[in-house]
Amino acid sequence: MKATAKAHTNIALIKYWGKREEALILPTNNSLSLTLDGFYTTTTVDFRDELSQDVFMLDDQEVTGEAYQRVTKFLDLIRGLSGKTDLYANVHSINEVPTAAGFASSASGFAALAAAGAKAIGLNLNDQELSRLTRQGSGSACRSIYGGFAEWEMGVRLDGSDSYAVPIAPKEHWDIRVAAVVLSSTMKKVSSRAGMKRTVETSPFYTGWIDSIPNDLNGIKAGIQEKDFEKVGAIAEANCLKMHATTLGANPPFTYWHDTTLRVMHTVQKMRENGIPAYFTIDAGPNVKVLYLPEDEAKVENTLRNIAGVSDVRLSRAGSGITYL
Numbered sequence: 549m550k551a552t553a554k555a556h557t558n559i560a561l562i563k564y565w566g567k568r569e570e571a572l573i574l575p576t577n578n579s580l581s582l583t584l585d586g587f588y589t590t591t592t593v594d595f596r597d598e599l600s601q602d603v604f605m606l607d608d609q610e611v612t613g614e615a616y617q618r619v620t621k622f623l624d625l626i627r628g629l630s631g632k633t634d635l636y637a638n639v640h641s642i643n644e645v646p647t648a649a650g651f652a653s654s655a656s657g658f659a660a661l662a663a664a665g666a667k668a669i670g671l672n673l674n675d676q677e678l679s680r681l682t683r684q685g686s687g688s689a690c691r692s693i694y695g696g697f698a699e700w701e702m703g704v705r706l707d708g709s710d711s712y713a714v715p716i717a718p719k720e721h722w723d724i725r726v727a728a729v730v731l732s733s734t735m736k737k738v739s740s741r742a743g744m745k746r747t748v749e750t751s752p753f754y755t756g757w758i759d760s761i762p763n764d765l766n767g768i769k770a771g772i773q774e775k776d777f778e779k780v781g782a783i784a785e786a787n788c789l790k791m792h793a794t795t796l797g798a799n800p801p802f803t804y805w806h807d808t809t810l811r812v813m814h815t816v817q818k819m820r821e822n823g824i825p826a827y828f829t830i831d832a833g834p835n836v837k838v839l840y841l842p843e844d845e846a847k848v849e850n851t852l853r854n855i856a857g858v859s860d861v862r863l864s865r866a867g868s869g870i871t872y873l
């Protein structure tokens with residue numbers, strides 16, 4: 549009763565930012581992402597009769613506390629689905645998602661855990677069922693079941709049965725690249741979970757954000773099909789700015805941006821003025837991700853590395869969905 553799965557993290561081009569139901573992790577809007585090959589988690593789940601509780605090892609260190617509770621609660625879902633409620637597991641994860649790169653390891657982490665756990669316990673889930681299960685560990689993780697571009701359909705039902713990701717285009721469709729710009733100072737003060745909750749509950753800008761989503765989604769999906777980089781980049785950048793604008797309207801107000809974040813944003817806009825198509829997006833932290841085309845890689849990397857306050861630049865291509873090892 550043992551299985552190993554590998555899942556890559558993903559970067560949202562249309563952001564998930566708010567829940568309509570917390571326990572089941574049901575979002576207030578559809579979101580759309582690109583799975584990245586550079587950052588991933590490999591997880592082995594081994595259900596064993598002799599265990600009396602789950603054990604979670606991350607990069608060879610035993611994990612306790614809140615992170616352990618999230619994993620064991622997620623394994624309860626898998627146990628519940630299989631009917632084998634008295635079986636515990638050894639879980640061993642290896643993260644190739646440098647926390648410093650500003651990617652949430654929860655996306656690749658819960659996708660790999662869901663895939664390995666479901667297989668190990670003998671559930672035979674299709675991608676849609678696996679995405680729906682994964683969503684309950686961490687929302688953005690449900691998009692990492694697929695490679696390339698994926699859309700998380702928010703669904704309308706109260707039980708979450710219609711809330712899961714669907715594939716939009718495989719990674720082979722289009723070679724677009726992402727540079728993760730790592731800032732020297734990366735302390736995150738408000739977690740994404742707490743930040744989105746505060747925004748939904750208190751920001752008067754939140755309804756404007758929600759109203760703007762359908763147009764952004766239609767436009768970006770057309771841009772992906774047409775491989776229109778400027779269209780996709782412009783919509784992704786504007787969508788990110790709208791998401792971050794909602795945090796300024798929250799009570800108490802907050803922002804994830806640092807001074808260097810703004811410097812990187814301006815540099816990306818300047819690159820465009822100089823004829824290099826590059827666009828930024830930012831998640832719930834100060835680091836910036838820059839979208840660009842393969843032919844501009846050297847110029848983009850070099851420009852980003854030379855910004856004061858930038859400590860590293862990590863390049864990635866589009867990645868694949870879940871694989872079993």
Ligand code: 2P0
Pocket residue numbers: 559560562563564565573579652654685686687688689740741830831832
């Ligand atoms: C996203 N983020 O779409 C957005 C953009 C951050 C900004 O998904 O509470 O870790 O586990 O569902 O998925 C981060 O939130 O939150 C996130 P939970 P998650 O990628």
